[in-house]
Structures are given as C-alpha cells and as structure tokens.
C-alpha cells in the first residue's frame with residue numbers, strides 16, 4: 202500500500218496554544234475502540250479522571266466542559282493528555298487531526314484539512330503549483346476504475362495549475378471538458394447556505410456577502426491552491442457515489458464563493474480565516490456537502 206501526500210504535508214505542525222480556533226473547543230471528540238479500551242484499563246489517578254469525562258452513549262466521546270472545551274484542554278490551551286503521556290495518550294481522532302485519509306486499492310492518500318488554521322495557512326501560502334508524491338503512472342495495482350479516475354484527476358490538476366490563463370478561465374475549461382453545466386448566480390445560493398447546519402453564527406455574515414460580481418484576479422495563486430486541495434480531497438467521492446459532475450460543480454461553487462468573499466481583502470491572514478471558516482461550516486459536514494450536491498444536479 203502506497204502513501205500519497207501533497208508536498209507541504211510533512212511541514213505541518215500544530216501551533217497548539219497559539220491557535221485562535223483550537224480544534225479542542227466546540228467539536229465533539231469521538232473515542233475509537235482501541236483507545237477506549239486503553240483508557241478503561243488505565244490505572245488511577247489518570248484512569249479515574251479519564252473515565253469520569255467519557256460518555257458511552259452512542260459513539261463513546263469526551264464530555265465537553267465549560268464553553269464546549271475538551272475536558273483535557275488546560276487553561277494554557279495545552280492538552281493535559283499530551284503533557285502527561287505524549288501523543289500515545291491521544292485517541293485516533295486527536296492524533297490524526299487535521300489530517301484526512303482517502304483509501305484506494307493500492308494507496309492511502311493523506312492530506313491536511315482546511316478547517317485547521319495552521320493547515321489553511323500552509324495550503325494557501327504555497328507559491329509553486331502543488332505536487333503529489335505519486336501520479337497515475339504508478340497505479341498498476343489500482344482497479345481499472347481507479348486508474349481512469351487518477352488519469353482524469355491528473356488532467357484536472359493540469360488545467361487548474363495552468364498559470365498561463367486566469368483562474369476563472371481554468372474553471373470554465375473544466376466545465377467545457379467534462380460537459381458540466383454552468384452554475385446559477387451566486388445570490389441564488391444564499392437561501393440554500395442559510396438552510397445548512399451552522400457551527401459559528403458569524404458565518405451568516407459571510408453568506409450575506411454572496412453577490413454576483415466579476416471574478417477578482419487579485420488572489421489567483423491561493424485560489425489555485427484551494428482548487429487543487431478540493432479536487433484532491435473531494436473528487437474521489439465520485440468513485441463511490443458517481444457524482445463526478447456534481448462534485449466538479451461543488452468545487453467550482455466553493456471557489457466562486459471564496460473568490461467573492463476575498464475580493465476586497467488585502468492580507469493572506471484574511472484568506473486563511475475565510476477558508477477555515479468555510480471548511481468548518483461546509484466542508485467538514487458530510488451532511489451539508491450531500492445537501493449541496495443534491496442542489497447541484
């Protein structure tokens with residue numbers, strides 16, 4: 202089994218107490234069976250402390266404390282479990298976050314999820330076209346369907362990373378190449394986005410800004426990096442659900458929204474925050490993506 206990763210992947214390092222949107226606040230943290238067994242057998246005093254903060258209802262998870270904080274996130278915003286046991290003390294979800302993994306017959310594709318502000322910074326600040334540690338030429342052990350998919354995806358990367366033409370024209374080229382219907386005006390999506398599950402009320406303020414303007418060319422490279430990230434992360438879902446065109450439209454819609462929201466922004470930090478927020482609200486919710494794909498048929 203091969204491991205594929207984007208070239209920035211190994212540069213990720215959690216910024217811990219310096220993080221403004223700590224992932225140990227506000228998210229439910231599920232505990233995998235192996236780690237649960239480890240916690241259940243752990244001797245006291247740590248064992249009792251751990252077990253008193255775990256709910257076994259539905260999927261076992263930590264019971265969040267004040268302000269939806271993980272009970273092991275201390276007042277300095279450091280993880281008490283890491284401080285006591287190192288990374289070995291973490292459940293899988295905490296050890297992996299913000300990494301994601303897409304599995305194929307011959308490979309695991311690893312990436313960094315955009316809902317982490319440090320990952321967003323790393324992804325969007327790349328200047329050169331992103332490269333991956335293998336391409337479709339080395340897919341001899343994949344299924345025929347997967348090989349076709351890798352070839353198609355490589356072609357899509359080539360279009361999206363063609364810096365000889367503006368980013369909006371690259372997206373149009375994709376639509377033409379794969380006979381994908383153009384998107385309706387962005388303002389048509391306000392109502393749909395307002396109807397989706399919400400994590401942060403400030404997202405409403407951004408939805409209000411969905412307006413139909415010309416494509417802004419000020420931030421072409423971050424838009425390209427976002428496009429390649431979305432293709433790498435989300436297009437493979439079409440192998441399972443057959444929604445290739447819908448997924449291309451979802452990626453194009455996300456880029457259209459991002460471009461609209463960043464058009465008057467002057468700093469990269471603003472871009473990281475908008476991408477992070479979109480990711481947390483939309484991209485990290487399978488349910489929200491499913492609803493959007495339904496609207497993009």
Ligand code: SF4
Nearest residue numbers: 215216220224317319
């Ligand atoms: S969101 Fe990212 S940088 Fe922030 S605490 Fe979590 S993993 Fe670390």
